[in-house]
Amino acid sequence: MHQKETIEAQLQQFIRQQFPVARQHHVGLHDSLLELGIVDSLGVLEIVTFIEKDLGVQLTDDELVPEHFTSIATIADLVSRRLDPEGAV
C-alpha cells in the first residue's frame, strides 16, 4: 500500500507540473484525465515516457489502453502492480 501511495504522489506531481490545466483544476487521484481534456495523445506519450524513464517500469503493449490512463489512480495501479506483482493492491 505504501508503495502505491508514493507512486500516486509522484504521478500527481508530474502531471500537475507537466499539464498546467491539471493544476488549475486541482485534479485529484480519481478525476478523469481524458474526459476533462487534460491529456491528449501527445500527453499520454509524456506520461508513458515518465513511467518508463523516471519510474523505471517498461510498459507492455497490452498495458497501453485508455482504461489504464483514465486517472492518476488507474495509472498508479498499473505501475504498482508491475513493481510488486505479488503484493495485494
Place this chain on the structure above:
Amino acid sequence: MNSLVHHMLRASAEKYPQHEAIVHGSARQSYLELWQTVQRIARGLREVGVERGDRVGVLLEPSLPLVQSLLGVSAAGAAFVPIHPGLFPEQVEHIVRDCGMRALVTDGVRVAKLNESLARCPALESVVCVGSMPTECGELGLHSFGAMATATEPGVARDECIEGDLAAILYTSGSTGQPKGVMLTHRNVLAGAEIVSEYLRITHDDRTLAVLPFSFDAGLNQLMTALHTGATCVLLKFLFAKEIVAALAKERITGLAGVPSLWNLLTQDHSKLPETPLPHLRYISNTGGAMPLSTLARLREALPTTQVYLMYGLTEAFRSTYLPPEELDRRPTSMGKAIPNTEIFVLREDGTPCEPGEIGELVHRGPTVTLGYWNQPELTAQALRPNPLSAPELGEPDTVCYSGDLVKTDEEGFLYFIGRRDNQIKSSGFRISPNEVEAALLRCGAVHEAAVIGVPDEMLGQSILAYLVPRDGVTDGGAVLEPEHVLEAVADLLPRHMIPKEVVIVDKLPHTSSGKIDYPQLRKRAAEAKP
C-alpha cells in the same frame, strides 16, 4: 455537373451507391445511405430556420454525424464552420460570435459545458444535438440530430448556390489577434479535392484514414478528396499511436495524411509500426510543417513500399505545393513545386520575381485562393492582392494570395521553406498567434508585459517560450511572479496547444525603435541560451 460541395457526394452515390463511404469503428455508411442521410439533415436544418448563406457550426468528435452534418449544411444551402473538438468554451464562443453563427450541431455533453458561452451569442438561434439531449438550453431552440437523420419524409438538397458562394469557414490563427475565419467557396473546396486526388492518384478503390481534424484545411481536404473520388474515408479518434497502426492494418488503409507531430508519435517505440505489415498502405502525406529528417528516415524504413508525399499549404489558399515521391531522395527538405492548375511565385518586396537561391515571399495563384477573412476587409487586403505579374492588356488583374512565408527555389524550381515574415508560431500542426497567447498571459496576475516566440521542438516542430515582465514592485516587494502560477492561470484561458512550454521571468523586454517588442532579438536570445 459538380459545382457545390455536396454534389461530389451526390455523384459518387450515383456511381457507387453500395460502396463504403464512411467508417467509424463499427459504424459504416455506403455512398447511397450517406447521401440519403445528408438530404434528410438538409431538410431538417431548413425546417429549423437555417437559410441560404447562414453559417452553421459543427462541433463533434470524429463520427458519422460529423461528416453527415458538414455535408448536410452544404445541401441546405448554408456554410459549414467545423470547430476543433479540443477548443475551450472561450474559443468556441469567439468563433460562434465572430461569424454570426445561426445554428450549431454538437453533442449533449458539450451543450451543457457551452451553455453560458452560447447564451452570449446573439445570432445563434438553434442547437442541433447528437445523442442524448440536455434538459435545457436557455433561450436556444434545441433539436434532435437523430430525429432529423431518421425522418421518414424524404430529404431534399437545395441548389440555389453557385460555385462562387461561401461553402465553409475555417478558423485559423495569424500573427496577431484572435483566430480569423478563412472563407472557402464551393469552387475552392471542389478544386482542392480535384487537384489533390489527381496528384495522389486517388480512386474509388482507395481507403483513407482521417486522423486530422476537419477544422484544419488538410483534414477537410482529405474528406473531400474521398467524396470526390468515391473512396472510403475511415474516421479515427486515437490516444495511442498503436491505435492508428491497428486501424491502418484492420481497415486496409491505402492513404494516410498527417502532420509532423503525428509522424513523431508513429515512430515512437510503442507504436508497433515497424513490426506491423501494411502492404495496402500506398502513400502517406505530410503537411502542417516540415517533417524532421530522422522521422522521415524511420518512416521509410518501417514502410519500404509506401510513397511519401511532402506537401505544403496555407489555409488562405487551401493547398499549394507538393514534392513528388520520386524526388524525395534528391531533395528531402524541399516543399516541392506547385500543385496542378496552380502557379507559385517567389517575389521580392517590390513585386518582381526572385532569381533561384534568392529569398522571397511565396505567392499563390490558382483556383484554391479563398475569399479571405470573414468580416476582415483590411486583413483580407493584406493577404489577397492583385497579381503583380498580370499583363496590363488583361485589364483588372486576378487575385493572388501572399502567404507570409519566405522561401527560395533551387535551379530546377523546387521550393525550400526559410521562415515566416511575421512572428507566427506553428506547433503540432496548429498556427498560433503570439498576440493571442500574450493577451491571455497578461490576464494572469501580476504580468506587466508578455512576449512569446516559437523555439525549435523535436516533437512539436515549435514549442512556445514566454518572456514575462512582472508589474512594478512585484519582484522586490512581497509578492513574486512564479512561472508555475502563471501557467496554471493561463491553462484555463487557452487550449493545450497554445500553453507555453516554458516561462522565463525577465526585468525588461527588448524593444524596437518604434516601441514594439523586438521579436528577432528574443529569438536570438533564445537560440543563444540553448546549449
